[in-house]
Amino acid sequence: MTAPLLEARSLTRHFVVRQGSWPASHKALLRAVDGVSLSVGKGRTLGLVGESGCGKSTTGRLLLGLLDPTAGEVLFEGQPLAKAGSADWRRQRQLMQMVYQDPLGALDRRLKVAEQIGEALEIHHPEFSRSIHRDRVAAAIEAVGLQAHHADRYPHELSGGQRQRVVLARALILQPRLLVCDEPISALDVSIQAQVVNLLLDLQHSFGLTYVFISHDLKVVRQISHDVAVMYLGRIVEYGGAESLFHAPQHPYTQALLAAIPSVQQRGIARPTPLQGDPPDPAAPPSGCAFRTRCPRAVQICAEAMPALRETGGGRKVACHFVEPDAAAGLAAA
Amino acid sequence: MDKLVEIRGLTVDFAQGGRSIRALHGIDLDVGAGEAVGLVGESGSGKSVTWLAALGLLPGTASIRGSVMLDGRQMVGAPRSMLETLRGRRVAMIFQDPSSSLNPVFRIGRQIGEALGLHRGLKGAAAEAEAKRLLDRVGIANGARRLRDYPHELSGGMNQRVMIAMALAGEPDLLIADEPTTALDATVQAQILALLQEIRHESGMAIVLISHDLGVVAENVDRVCVMYAGRLVEEAASDTLFDRPRHPYTRGLLAALPALDGPRTRLVSIPGSVPEPWNLPKGCAFAPRCGEADEACHGSQPPLVPVNAAERVLCFRTRYFPDAPASQPQPVPALQDAAFREAVL
Ligand SMILES: Nc1ncnc2c1ncn2[C@@H]1O[C@H](COP(=O)(O)OP(=O)(O)OP(=O)(O)O)[C@@H](O)[C@H]1O
Ligand SMILES: Nc1ncnc2c1ncn2[C@@H]1O[C@H](COP(=O)(O)OP(=O)(O)OP(=O)(O)O)[C@@H](O)[C@H]1O
Ligand code: SF4
Ligand code: SF4
Ligand SMILES: [Mg+2]
Ligand SMILES: [Mg+2]
Numbered sequence: 001m002t003a004p005l006l007e008a009r010s011l012t013r014h015f016v017v018r019q020g021s022w023p024a025s026h027k028a029l030l031r032a033v034d035g036v037s038l039s040v041g042k043g044r045t046l047g048l049v050g051e052s053g054c055g056k057s058t059t060g061r062l063l064l065g066l067l068d069p070t071a072g073e074v075l076f077e078g079q080p081l082a083k084a085g086s087a088d089w090r091r092q093r094q095l096m097q098m099v100y101q102d103p104l105g106a107l108d109r110r111l112k113v114a115e116q117i118g119e120a121l122e123i124h125h126p127e128f129s130r131s132i133h134r135d136r137v138a139a140a141i142e143a144v145g146l147q148a149h150h151a152d153r154y155p156h157e158l159s160g161g162q163r164q165r166v167v168l169a170r171a172l173i174l175q176p177r178l179l180v181c182d183e184p185i186s187a188l189d190v191s192i193q194a195q196v197v198n199l200l201l202d203l204q205h206s207f208g209l210t211y212v213f214i215s216h217d218l219k220v221v222r223q224i225s226h227d228v229a230v231m232y233l234g235r236i237v238e239y240g241g242a243e244s245l246f247h248a249p250q251h252p253y254t255q256a257l258l259a260a261i262p263s264v265q266q267r268g269i270a271r272p273t274p275l276q277g278d279p280p281d282p283a284a285p286p287s288g289c290a291f292r293t294r295c296p297r298a299v300q301i302c303a304e305a306m307p308a309l310r311e312t313g314g315g316r317k318v319a320c321h322f323v324e325p326d327a328a329a330g331l332a333a334a
Numbered sequence: 335m336d337k338l339v340e341i342r343g344l345t346v347d348f349a350q351g352g353r354s355i356r357a358l359h360g361i362d363l364d365v366g367a368g369e370a371v372g373l374v375g376e377s378g379s380g381k382s383v384t385w386l387a388a389l390g391l392l393p394g395t396a397s398i399r400g401s402v403m404l405d406g407r408q409m410v411g412a413p414r415s416m417l418e419t420l421r422g423r424r425v426a427m428i429f430q431d432p433s434s435s436l437n438p439v440f441r442i443g444r445q446i447g448e449a450l451g452l453h454r455g456l457k458g459a460a461a462e463a464e465a466k467r468l469l470d471r472v473g474i475a476n477g478a479r480r481l482r483d484y485p486h487e488l489s490g491g492m493n494q495r496v497m498i499a500m501a502l503a504g505e506p507d508l509l510i511a512d513e514p515t516t517a518l519d520a521t522v523q524a525q526i527l528a529l530l531q532e533i534r535h536e537s538g539m540a541i542v543l544i545s546h547d548l549g550v551v552a553e554n555v556d557r558v559c560v561m562y563a564g565r566l567v568e569e570a571a572s573d574t575l576f577d578r579p580r581h582p583y584t585r586g587l588l589a590a591l592p593a594l595d596g597p598r599t600r601l602v603s604i605p606g607s608v609p610e611p612w613n614l615p616k617g618c619a620f621a622p623r624c625g626e627a628d629e630a631c632h633g634s635q636p637p638l639v640p641v642n643a644a645e646r647v648l649c650f651r652t653r654y655f656p657d658a659p660a661s662q663p664q665p666v667p668a669l670q671d672a673a674f675r676e677a678v679l
Contacts, residue, residue, distance in 0.1 A: 051519035052490040159607035160377050189376050189546045194590040194603035201600075216519060223592040223601065247595070253521075260520035262527075262549035263594055264576050274524035277475075278492055294521075 003078045004039035005210045006178055010072035011036040011062050013055075017283055028283040032058040034234035035072070040227075042177070043204065045211040047225030047242060049218060049257070051279050054231040056214045060180045063212060064096050065089070076178070094124055097171035099181040106167050107155040114151035117141065117169045124174055140169040143206075145199060161192035165199065172203070180212045193217075197224055218261050222246045230254045233282055233290040236309060240316035250318045252295050289321070297322060338508055338540055339365040339388070339425075343400035344410075346380075346387050350395070355611050357383050359564045360400065362638070365508060368538040370531075372551035372572065374587070375561030376608050381544045384561075385510045389425060390417040405507075423453045426501035427510040428494075436485040436493060442469075443481030446500050453504030468499040472529060491522035498526070502533065512544045527554055548591060552576050560584050563608060563619035566638060570645040580647045582624045618650070626651050 013033040018025045033055040040046045048056050061067040063074055065081040074081050076096060082088035100106045107116055118137045121128065128136070141151060144165040155163055164184060171179060181200070188196065197220055203209055215221050221228060225242040230251065238251040249255045256275050277294045280286055289307050292298040301321055309319040313326035346358040358380050365371050373381045386392050388402040388409060402409040404424060409417065421427075429435045437445060446465040450456040456464055462481070469477035472495040485493055494514065501509055511530065515523040531554065534541055545551050551558060551572075558575045560568040560583065568581040579585045586604035593599075606623040609615060618636050621627040630650050638648040 049519075051522060157610075161607060190548065190587055191376070191590040191604040192607070194592075194601035197592070198601055198603060216516075218520065219592040219594055222594065223598055243598075256521050257519065260524035261594060262520075262524075262547065262553045264548050264552040264588065264591060265593070267549070267552040267572075267576065271524070274528050275521045276525075278473075279489055279522070281489070 005042040005077060006063065006212070007039040007075040007078075008059075008063060008072065009037050009075070011059065011069055011074065012071040013058055013062055013067060014070045030283040031234045031285070032282065033062060033069075036231075036234075036236055037072075038229055038236065038239070040178075040210055040212060042210055043208045044226045045204065045213055045224055047221035047228040048212060048214045048231065049216070049221055049228065050231035052216075053279070053282060055234045055282075056231060057182050059231070060098065060182050060212060060214055064098055064178075064180055065092070066098070090124070094174040095176050096178045096180070097174065097176040099167055099171050099179055099184050107163065109155055111154075112151065113146070113153050113155070113158070113166050114141070116155070116166060117173055120170060121173050136173055140173040143172060143203065144169045145195075159192070160188050161195050164188065164192075164196050168196075168199070168203075172207075175207075176209070178210045178212070180214070182214045183216065184213075193220065200224060218246075218258065230257070233280065233285055235290065235319065236317070237291065237319045238317065239309070240314070244314060244316065250312060250316060250323050251291075251320050252297050252322075253291050256294075256296075289319075336367040337364050337403075338367045338369075338405060339363075340403040341384070341388060341400070342403075344384065344387060344402060345399045346383055346392065347397045348395055349397070353612070354397075357396075357564055357611060358387065361566055363559060363566060363569075365540050365542060367507065368534065368540050369557065370534060370541045370543065370555040372555035372558040373542060373544045373561065374546070374548060374551055374558065375567075376563075377546070378608060378611075379561040380564045381561055382512055385427065385512070385542065385544075389421055389427060389510075390414070391421075391427075422449060422501075422504040422506065424504075424506055425508045425510065426504060426506040427512065428497045428501050428514050429512055435497060438485050440484075441481065442483050442485065442488070442496055446481070446496070446503060449500045449503035464503075465499075468502060469496070471502065471533075472496075472499045473525065474499075491518050491526070494518065494522075494526055495529075498529065505537070506539060508540045508542065510542045510544070513546070514543070515550065516546070523550070530554070548576075548587065560587075563614060564611065565619065565648060566646075567620070567648040568646070574645060580641065580645070580652050581620075581649050582626050583620050586623075618648075 011033055012035055015030045015032055016027055017030045018027060036059055038046065048059065050056055058067065062069050065074065076092060082092050114137050117140050118133060121133060121136055141148065146162060146165050146169065150158065150162065158166065184196065200211065201224065204211065213221065213224055222242055228240065228242045228245050229236045230238040230253065232253050238245065238249065238254045246258065249258050259272050260274060275294045280290065280293055286293050288303040288305055292302040295302065307319045307321045309317045310325040312318050312323055341361055341363040344358055344361040347354045347356050361384055375381055387398050390409065398410055400410060404420060443465055446468060447461045450461045450464055465481055466477040469480055474480055474492060474495055488496065515526050527550065530541060533539060543551060543555055555572050558570060558572050559566055560581065562583050568575065568584050575584065579588055589602045590604065592601055604623055609619055609622065615621055617632045617634050621631040624631065636648050636650045638646050640646050641652060
């Protein structure tokens with residue numbers, strides 16, 4: 001097997017936060033990302049899901065080197081991320097781009113579409129002649145399915161889906177190999193979501209792009225991902241191929257998550273009662289398994305020991321005391 | 335069912351850069367007492383503006399015409415003092431983003447207390463006891479302590495519950511929930527929606543649920559209204575609408591949904607995009623994107639007509655596709671990776 005395009009090893013990021021109200025406030029350590037390891041092969045898509053605040057965006061920013069890890073490392077094309085500001089760093093930066101949730105917020109209202117898209121090119125390639133610059137911008141506009149006449153519009157003159165296309169064109173113009181998409185579709189309605197999802201798949205097909213796709217929308221994650229990582233409170237609790245994970249989730253949180261997806265087709269079908277309780281405070285996580293305060297299967301040991309993420313067969317990994325590890329995988333690892 | 339709200343011919347124009355832009359083109363819509371109504375439609379179609387206009391919450395640049403009767407009282411053009419009494423007391427609204435509606439510099443307790451004072455005249459210990467009861471009601475444990483927290487000390491799901499607690503403070507007859515769960519994961523979303531249903535069944539409160547998520551709407555309302563470009567284009571009982579959508583736009587929306595199981599297929603999107611409000615086509619606003627459009631559609635505006643006692647559709651050609659089941663995307667052979675890529679591309 002060839003080396004993955006992107007690899008994270010025990011990636012960890014802590015924040016110091018103030019807890020409680022003045023005057024009783026104190027400093028606490030918030031483990032936003034706590035030992036996340038993952039790898040994504042070239043031309044593949046990793047979906048990243050989990051509750052609000054579980055560390056998805058922080059993971060995305062760490063993967064791109066936009067945030068320094070407290071511990072652990074990221075390898076891109078087998079090399080550690082370069083030091084910020086160095087020539088290697090600038091080269092890497094072009095190859096790894098972020099696509100943010102809110103297209104209007106990500107775009108500069110005063111710049112026309114063509115200027116927005118060309119801006120990064122000017123910064124990274126000031127040596128390009130005017131005609132090369134123009135050709136590249138035109139190619140990016142075409143690649144995302146915008147029309148030439150959109151080039152002279154301002155962001156507020158475009159629809160939500162068109163704006164998201166501009167954001168994509170701007171990321172693509174540097175010919176990146178990796179895109180981290182952080183909730184790229186959540187502000188869009190379903191028919192425009194479908195346009196953007198199809199576009200991402202087309203771009204992957206044409207350019208061999210690799211994606212990390214962060215989203216709350218599990219139906220879309222299933223549609224677009226090869227592999228899926230489910231996070232809870234800063235850790236990966238389940239990891240596996242999209243098709244098999246959605247078909248047979250093994251971790252109690254993943255099971256609850258999938259069972260709770262509201263669906264047009266399955267409306268009226270009785271669902272298991274929703275989970276009780278709120279996700280815990282990430283600055284004061286429970287002992288043992290972080291999910292135990294809401295887990296229907298929790299018992300004593302769940303409060304005492306944190307379950308490790310273990311292979312359960314077929315490439316699946318699960319962090320739960322009650323999911324049997326795969327004996328063969330255990331032997332192989334030993 | 336008793337009519338709680340009766341909206342007739344509601345029109346909203348925004349003054350913008352020296353011209354006037356019409357955002358709503360005459361909405362007719364009823365909400366019965368205790369009923370749950372869903373409102374779906376493309377971004378910018380006027381879902382939020384409809385209710386902001388009804389409650390007198392739009393800025394001065396908006397001019398509103400038509401009629402909004404709440405329990406027999408006219409809301410459009412009503413004096414500010416009357417609107418303020420009705421808002422919160424009879425009708426409450428929860429907004430999409432809790433962080434924008436909760437004041438970050440005040441403790442939760444003070445914010446709920448203010449709502450209780452305003453709507454029910456409760457003060458001091460009585461207000462605090464009631465605030466605690468409300469937090470308990472929305473499933474926030476340890477209410478007494480939480481009352482002293484600031485919004486940033488609570489998770490997204492908890493802030494959303496605080497918003498609901500504040501909305502419930504006035505014991506309203508109608509709750510407008512505008513994208514109440516968009517930022518939450520499916521497990522917390524399910525908790526919040528179950529809570530709203532429970533309150534509705536206990537207190538007989540009506541709910542208007544605005545959401546992009548058709549699954550959320552399908553599972554939580556009795557009746558659905560679909561909006562497009564400032565007009566109501568289809569209205570039907572939830573089951574009817576999702577089993578047999580009539581309007582080509584509604585059909586397009588349902589066809590665009592990714593499935594949760596079965597083979598993955600390329601998504602079917604509606605081609606094109608919504609027309610600009612200042613540049614609407616002469617005829618049906620959906621005509622440039624509609625696979626069924628004919629000459630008549632491009633020539634004049636179709637009316638919203640009843641198909642039967644419970645369904646209304648704004649389309650000239652509805653009669654050509656009556657009672658057809660929702661279009662199903664064509665399944666492709668079982669697939670993994672390579673095959674999937676082939677199939678969807
Ligand atoms: N700069 C920061 N300082 C302090 N805490 C932070 C900072 N950035 C993130 N956090 C905290 O880290 C945790 C993880 O945040 P993150 O934004 O990664 O979550 P997320 O999974 O992307 O959530 P969402 O689905 O809501 O976007 C949260 O508890 C958040 O409050
Ligand atoms: N204060 C305002 N001034 C000018 N135009 C406005 C204002 N508020 C809303 N609009 C316009 O009115 C139209 C309807 O907006 P509305 O917010 O009701 O859409 P929506 O259906 O709720 O969309 P979304 O799903 O994105 O929330 C849009 O074209 C919007 O740009
Ligand atoms: S380890 Fe225990 S609490 Fe955690 S998911 Fe498994 S059963 Fe639930
Ligand atoms: S009136 Fe014509 S264009 Fe409009 S939705 Fe119906 S068929 Fe399509
Ligand atoms: Mg995030
Ligand atoms: Mg809205």
